[in-house]
Amino acid sequence: MSIEARLPPPQYALRLKRVLGGKAGWNGIILxxxxxxxxxxxxxxxVANVRTxxxxxxxxxxxxxxxxxxxFDVNQTLISYSGSDSYTRVLIVGILNTLLVxxxxxxxxxxxxxxxxxxxxxxxxxxxxxxxTYVELIRNLPLLFQITFWYLAVLAALxxxxxxxxxxxxxxxxxxxxxxxxxxxxxxxxxxxIALGVAIVACIGLRYYARRELFVRGHAMRIWxxxxxxxxxxPVMSMLxxxxxxxxxxxxxxxxxxxxxxxxxxxxVALTLALSMYTASFIAEVVxxxxxxxxxxxMEAGLSLGLSRGTVLRLIVVPQALRVIxxxxxxxxxxxxxxxxxxVAIGYPDLVSVFAGTTMSQTGQAIEIIGITMGxxxxxxLITSAIMSFYSWRLGKRLGA
Amino acid sequence: xxxxxxxxxxxxxLAGERPAPIKTTGFVGFVRTQLLNSPTNVLLTxxxxxxxxxxxxxxxxxxxxDAVWVGKDREACLAQNAGHPVGACWPYITAKFNxxxxxxxxxxxxxxxxxxxxxxxVLLVPLLIPRLPAKGLNAGIFFFALPVVAFFLLYGGGLxxxxxxxxxxxxxxxxxxxxxxxxxxxxxGANVPVVGMLFWLLGKLVVLIGTxxxxxxxxxxxxxxxxxxxxxxxxxxxxxxxxxxxxxxFFLGGGARALRTVVGTAxxxxxxxxxxxxxxxxxxxLAIVDTRLWGGMLVTLVVxxxxxxxxxxxxIAxxxxxxxxxxxxxxxxxxFIELVRGVPLITVLFFATYMLPLFxxxxxxIDGLVRALVGVALFSGAYMAEVIRGGLQAIxxxxxxxxxxxxxxxxxxxxxxxxxxxxxxxxxxxVNSFISLFKDTSLVSIVALFDLLGSLKASLADPVWATPTxxxxxxxxxxxxxxxxxxxxxxxxxxxxxxxxxxxxx
Numbered sequence: 001m002s003i004e005a006r007l008p009p010p011q012y013a014l015r016l017k018r019v020l021g022g023k024a025g026w027n028g029i030i031l032x033x034x035x036x037x038x039x040x041x042x043x044x045x046x047v048a049n050v051r052t053x054x055x056x057x058x059x060x061x062x063x064x065x066x067x068x069x070x071x072f073d074v075n076q077t078l079i080s081y082s083g084s085d086s087y088t089r090v091l092i093v094g095i096l097n098t099l100l101v102x103x104x105x106x107x108x109x110x111x112x113x114x115x116x117x118x119x120x121x122x123x124x125x126x127x128x129x130x131x132x133t134y135v136e137l138i139r140n141l142p143l144l145f146q147i148t149f150w151y152l153a154v155l156a157a158l159x160x161x162x163x164x165x166x167x168x169x170x171x172x173x174x175x176x177x178x179x180x181x182x183x184x185x186x187x188x189x190x191x192x193x194i195a196l197g198v199a200i201v202a203c204i205g206l207r208y209y210a211r212r213e214l215f216v217r218g219h220a221m222r223i224w225x226x227x228x229x230x231x232x233x234x235p236v237m238s239m240l241x242x243x244x245x246x247x248x249x250x251x252x253x254x255x256x257x258x259x260x261x262x263x264x265x266x267x268x269v270a271l272t273l274a275l276s277m278y279t280a281s282f283i284a285e286v287v288x289x290x291x292x293x294x295x296x297x298x299m300e301a302g303l304s305l306g307l308s309r310g311t312v313l314r315l316i317v318v319p320q321a322l323r324v325i326x327x328x329x330x331x332x333x334x335x336x337x338x339x340x341x342x343x344v345a346i347g348y349p350d351l352v353s354v355f356a357g358t359t360m361s362q363t364g365q366a367i368e369i370i371g372i373t374m375g376x377x378x379x380x381x382l383i384t385s386a387i388m389s390f391y392s393w394r395l396g397k398r399l400g401a
Numbered sequence: 402x403x404x405x406x407x408x409x410x411x412x413x414x415l416a417g418e419r420p421a422p423i424k425t426t427g428f429v430g431f432v433r434t435q436l437l438n439s440p441t442n443v444l445l446t447x448x449x450x451x452x453x454x455x456x457x458x459x460x461x462x463x464x465x466x467d468a469v470w471v472g473k474d475r476e477a478c479l480a481q482n483a484g485h486p487v488g489a490c491w492p493y494i495t496a497k498f499n500x501x502x503x504x505x506x507x508x509x510x511x512x513x514x515x516x517x518x519x520x521x522x523v524l525l526v527p528l529l530i531p532r533l534p535a536k537g538l539n540a541g542i543f544f545f546a547l548p549v550v551a552f553f554l555l556y557g558g559g560l561x562x563x564x565x566x567x568x569x570x571x572x573x574x575x576x577x578x579x580x581x582x583x584x585x586x587x588x589x590g591a592n593v594p595v596v597g598m599l600f601w602l603l604g605k606l607v608v609l610i611g612t613x614x615x616x617x618x619x620x621x622x623x624x625x626x627x628x629x630x631x632x633x634x635x636x637x638x639x640x641x642x643x644x645x646x647x648x649x650x651f652f653l654g655g656g657a658r659a660l661r662t663v664v665g666t667a668x669x670x671x672x673x674x675x676x677x678x679x680x681x682x683x684x685x686x687l688a689i690v691d692t693r694l695w696g697g698m699l700v701t702l703v704v705x706x707x708x709x710x711x712x713x714x715x716x717i718a719x720x721x722x723x724x725x726x727x728x729x730x731x732x733x734x735x736x737f738i739e740l741v742r743g744v745p746l747i748t749v750l751f752f753a754t755y756m757l758p759l760f761x762x763x764x765x766x767i768d769g770l771v772r773a774l775v776g777v778a779l780f781s782g783a784y785m786a787e788v789i790r791g792g793l794q795a796i797x798x799x800x801x802x803x804x805x806x807x808x809x810x811x812x813x814x815x816x817x818x819x820x821x822x823x824x825x826x827x828x829x830x831x832v833n834s835f836i837s838l839f840k841d842t843s844l845v846s847i848v849a850l851f852d853l854l855g856s857l858k859a860s861l862a863d864p865v866w867a868t869p870t871x872x873x874x875x876x877x878x879x880x881x882x883x884x885x886x887x888x889x890x891x892x893x894x895x896x897x898x899x900x901x902x903x904x905x906x907x
Contacts (some may be wrong), residue, residue, distance in 0.1 A: 046760045053758070136888065140891065142842075145840075145876070382743070
């Protein structure tokens with residue numbers, strides 16, 4: 001009597017089961033079929049209802065409306081726009097305005113957040129308490145509340161144009177907005193830009209050279225005086241030779257309003273202020289957590305090697321802290337961008353306000369417009385997180401982690 | 402050689418008194434060690450003091466010193482009438498207090514709102530104090546019974562039927578819809594050659610399923626019609642439902658062994674009967690107050706509480722779905738979470754307000770507040786899912802494996818072993834989500850609901866109270882309310898965190 005070798009079970013069926021049903025196997029497959037059936041039924045119901053509802057309201061679906069004339073004005077545009085332009089143009093205007101407020105908000109929030117974090121970490125008891133109070137107070141008030149507060153209480157309480165608050169008779173703040181000198185292009189602009197570009201390229205080259213020197217010969221160079229000299233000297237020389245690149249048109253009060261200068265609309269001021277102050281309180285906590293996460297011994301070890309405090313911070317502490325800081329910081333940037341949609345509450349012409357607001361109420365194309373709006377924000381989120389994860393990937397590579 | 406005597410080692414004269422050590426505790430110590438110990442610190446101290454001087458002092462002056470406390474209209478809050486620079490205009494808050502709290506809720510019915518608040522606080526406080534017993538019962542009443550009672554208190558209206566009728570109606574809608582879907586498939590397949598045949602067959606199959614289902618539920622519909630024709634539809638239906646559900650629990654739970662559960666189920670139905678009797682739900686209940694009249698703090702609390710309660714199950718389901726091994730379910734959960742998290746809440750609210758009505762059958766109208774609630778629940782559910790997923794990831798594999806080794810099913814492993822630990826891990830994160838949800842409720846004012854912020858904005862437009870400081874007063878008052886809620890929640894989460902981490906302290 002011999003023992004026959006048993007055949008292995010047929011693998012393809014097992015593999016198919018694993019791929020289709022996961023660990024749950026056949027149960028999983030049945031579950032998925034039910035799930036798909038439920039989704040299909042749900043989808044059918046929605047599509048059928050949308051069809052009948054749209055037919056009852058006499059709305060044709062599709063993106064054809066994008067070519068129609070918008071016929072409304074927008075009070076701040078980065079590209080030329082008039083009421084006779086199409087809705088596509090409105091969409092672009094809205095996206096650009098959203099981007100503008102997001103970028104400026106991100107820059108301001110980062111600077112402010114960093115300052116508050118350092119203040120909270122400072123050994124000075126009073127300063128750290130002031131910073132802590134700021135964080136607690138701002139974080140615990142709704143953003144929309146803060147935006148409306150700046151817009152309806154603070155900026156609305158400003159005096160009219162005739163009684164504007166002025167700084168050195170060039171900047172004016174009143175209830176119509178913030179009026180600043182407007183740069184006007186002069187013939188010297190081109191040489192100035194070229195000089196600036198050359199200076200920047202030279203600085204990058206210098207830094208590269210200095211690094212090489214350090215790594216190859218172990219010889220640390222002090223390059224910042226040269227960098228400063230290049231960055232200031234070259235543009236100044238170009239200005240001396242070719243004349244000023246821009247002149248500033250100073251606003252003048254004429255009658256009831258200002259002539260000349262550029263006006264920054266109050267909606268923008270309120271939105272940027274509130275967004276950056278709000279996000280700064282979150283960024284401050286992110287940065288503080290990151291810096292605290294670096295062990296004290298790292299600083300001490302660096303100091304005991306004879307490095308200066310600044311060098312230890314720059315080369316040892318900050319890179320390690322950044323690794324902890326970057327992912328949540330990315331989240332805060334994304335939040336700021338998404339929160340800029342609250343502009344619709346005060347009428348700053350961002351994407352949601354001009355497109356999902358005005359355009360939708362004019363055309364009634366709810367599905368297409370909300371779809372596009374969501375798509376734009378999704379794309380913005382994905383791009384921002386891609387950029388930030390690229391940066392943290394590079395940082396991680398540099399740290400050898 | 403000299404003798405060394407003891408006197409060489411003993412001092413002959415008293416040592417001088419040393420100065421007392423520098424005090425490092427208390428206020429003086431604080432000033433010495435943290436404020437003035439180096440030139441930089443002195444500078445920073447000065448800077449902070451200036452900051453405080455220019456923010457806190459004017460704020461206090463505005464809110465208390467220069468404030469006007471009594472008055473009938475804007476005249477009292479004008480500088481020329483008050484005789485001094487005017488700060489906060491508190492009479493405006495007194496006049497608008499009811500609007501900020503209730504919106505346009507009819508004055509005679511406001512006791513209902515107050516009663517709801519009282520009930521919630523009475524149930525919530527014991528839930529929040531860790532030492533008190535009967536957490537399960539308390540939580541059950543708070544999360545399941547209270548919302549229903551609150552709905553009938555706040556909105557009003559009564560019942561036409563109970564479990565049996567509802568089940569019958571829902572099932573009949575469902576089978577009708579299956580029938581139409583099947584017929585649509587048949588029609589779609591009629592003109593297409595090869596694939597159409599498949600569609601036709603599938604459609605016929607769906608129609609068949611629908612027909613069989615409608616035959617199966619036909620007795621149920623008959624019972625419903627009989628119930629509706631009787632004198633006391635609600636009570637008979639309730640009794641019927643109670644008998645059926647208790648019987649089901651008895652048989653599914655394993656007969657007499659499940660006596661506790663059976664008694665609990667029966668007790669629940671008795672409780673429901675008492676509520677129905679007290680509130681007169683079988684006699685059309687309280688007068689209906691349309692949600693368009695709701696406003697102020699009421700809407701803020703309703704939206705945030707329902708958002709919080711609804712976001713938990715949605716979040717748990719999505720988090721489990723995201724970790725599921727079944728490909729389609731995992732894919733769907735990931736897509737849903739990422740889609741919702743990638744867009745601003747305001748677009749989700751727009752979606753709920755403008756697109757949701759298009760999705761529903763034409764004859765079905767959905768209330769504006771409910772639409773906003775759907776949006777808020779979906780949005781916070783997606784965020785909650787990520788928080789809970791963090792907790793699920795923190796549970797060691799061994800826990801699930803041990804449960805499998807004991808022979809527990811997936812459902813039992815998840816609900817008795819994995820989820821309780823995971824949720825306990827992420828309580829701080831959950832509370833953080835609650836705080837941001839509470840703050841986000843202010844966004845419903847954009848879709849034309851008058852929550853606290855919306856009511857404030859509306860009250861600012863009133864010319865009777867238009868003074869230079871009205872807006873600041875209003876924002877100061879509402880700001881304090883928002884701050885009190887959010888700050889209270891964050892402090893409570895810290896407390897819970899400390900308590901949960903008690904074992905890690907050493």
